[in-house]
Amino acid sequence: MLPSTMRGWAAVVSAGAVAVLGALGLASIASSDDGQAVGRAAALSETRADTLQRYAVLQDPSRRATGETVAKAQSALAQAFHITPAESARAVVATAREDAAARVTVTGLQANGVCLSVSDHGSDSGSVGCTDTAYAGDAAHPLIAVDSVGEGRTRVTALLVDGISSLTVTGQDDARDVRVSDNVATAVVDSGPLTLSWTDQDGAEHRVSTTAG
Amino acid sequence: MPSHRSPSPARVLAVLGAILASSLALAYPARGDVDQWGCGSYGSAQTCWAGTGYRGYNEVNSGTWAGTPPRSEWCAKAQGSGGTIKAGSGCNLNAVTRISCLDNVSPNSAAYAYWAGSGSTLDVFAEARTPSSPSGHC
Numbered sequence: 001m002l003p004s005t006m007r008g009w010a011a012v013v014s015a016g017a018v019a020v021l022g023a024l025g026l027a028s029i030a031s032s033d034d035g036q037a038v039g040r041a042a043a044l045s046e047t048r049a050d051t052l053q054r055y056a057v058l059q060d061p062s063r064r065a066t067g068e069t070v071a072k073a074q075s076a077l078a079q080a081f082h083i084t085p086a087e088s089a090r091a092v093v094a095t096a097r098e099d100a101a102a103r104v105t106v107t108g109l110q111a112n113g114v115c116l117s118v119s120d121h122g123s124d125s126g127s128v129g130c131t132d133t134a135y136a137g138d139a140a141h142p143l144i145a146v147d148s149v150g151e152g153r154t155r156v157t158a159l160l161v162d163g164i165s166s167l168t169v170t171g172q173d174d175a176r177d178v179r180v181s182d183n184v185a186t187a188v189v190d191s192g193p194l195t196l197s198w199t200d201q202d203g204a205e206h207r208v209s210t211t212a213g
Numbered sequence: 214m215p216s217h218r219s220p221s222p223a224r225v226l227a228v229l230g231a232i233l234a235s236s237l238a239l240a241y242p243a244r245g246d247v248d249q250w251g252c253g254s255y256g257s258a259q260t261c262w263a264g265t266g267y268r269g270y271n272e273v274n275s276g277t278w279a280g281t282p283p284r285s286e287w288c289a290k291a292q293g294s295g296g297t298i299k300a301g302s303g304c305n306l307n308a309v310t311r312i313s314c315l316d317n318v319s320p321n322s323a324a325y326a327y328w329a330g331s332g333s334t335l336d337v338f339a340e341a342r343t344p345s346s347p348s349g350h351c
Contacts (some may be wrong), residue, residue, distance in 0.1 A: 125300050126351065127305070135307060146304045148302045149316075
């Protein structure tokens with residue numbers, strides 16, 4: 001698995017990048033003011049320390065995808081989606097799910113934010129992406145990974161809030177409904193621009209489309 | 214068995230150390246095993262290449278400041294000289310960060326970050342790593 005606090009990673013990289021870019025005299029990219037850049041880097045460093053403390057818990061091997069872990073984590077994740085950002089800052093939860101068919105482990109982490117981690121057990125590939133809890137907990141803004149798996153195929157993995165039963169994946173030539181199980185929907189489809197749509201528990205319809213980037 | 218290893222706090226600290234150490238050198242892009250680049254400040258969709266040519270990367274990452282509202286797509290990819298997107302590349306929708314662990318080592322690949330969706334101006338940072346990088350995530 002790739003449990004990771006991308007928020008922490010972003011902070012680390014951002015702080016480093018500020019230093020690198022500042023050293024290069026590219027202050028217009030990193031910051032218009034050196035003092036401001038240093039201050040921002042320091043603030044990010046504090047965030048990183050908090051993140052690392054939480055992350056130590058998530059490193060526990062017992063949190064791997066055993067049945068008990070999955071059950072606890074799923075419950076915790078669902079709870080995380082319904083608490084306020086302030087409350088979420090004090091929480092550390094994780095969920096993991098094995099999908100034998102897709103050979104994928106999906107992990108949602110919640111510290112200050114929610115992360116979606118996807119590991120393909122059939123290769124060395126995988127991905128992590130994160131966002132703030134407030135957004136991930138919004139039915140309109142679920143975290144979705146769109147990963148190239150080679151041979152012109154793409155794996156879509158969505159981490160959805162409670163009350164969403166299926167995700168419709170529409171490609172260039174077809175559309176398919178993917179069942180949501182334990183807040184996760186995953187499918188492998190042909191590569192190309194995709195439109196993903198879902199209906200939340202209030203009946204509101206949502207969609208997001210990928211671009212060719 | 215999955216080949217991914219969870220980056221330990223010590224490894225993350227090592228990342229910080231490596232990045233800060235690299236900041237002491239004026240070489241750009243970063244030397245050796247890690248290429249890092251900034252993408253400037255933009256509010257709309259952008260593609261931002263590493264500019265380091267084709268290398269044997271196994272990891273491409275991109276992100277912005279913590280607390281930034283998510284964008285519709287946030288991507289970190291490696292592309293072969295023939296234009297093929299390397300397996301493991303991809304995007305996260307409604308996110309502000311992306312780690313892409315490529316399928317094994319992708320020889321001769323060019324790395325880039327991409328993000329789509331409108332919003333306030335944001336700073337984007339990216340890096341690409343080779344397998345000999347001591348502190349990668351993959």
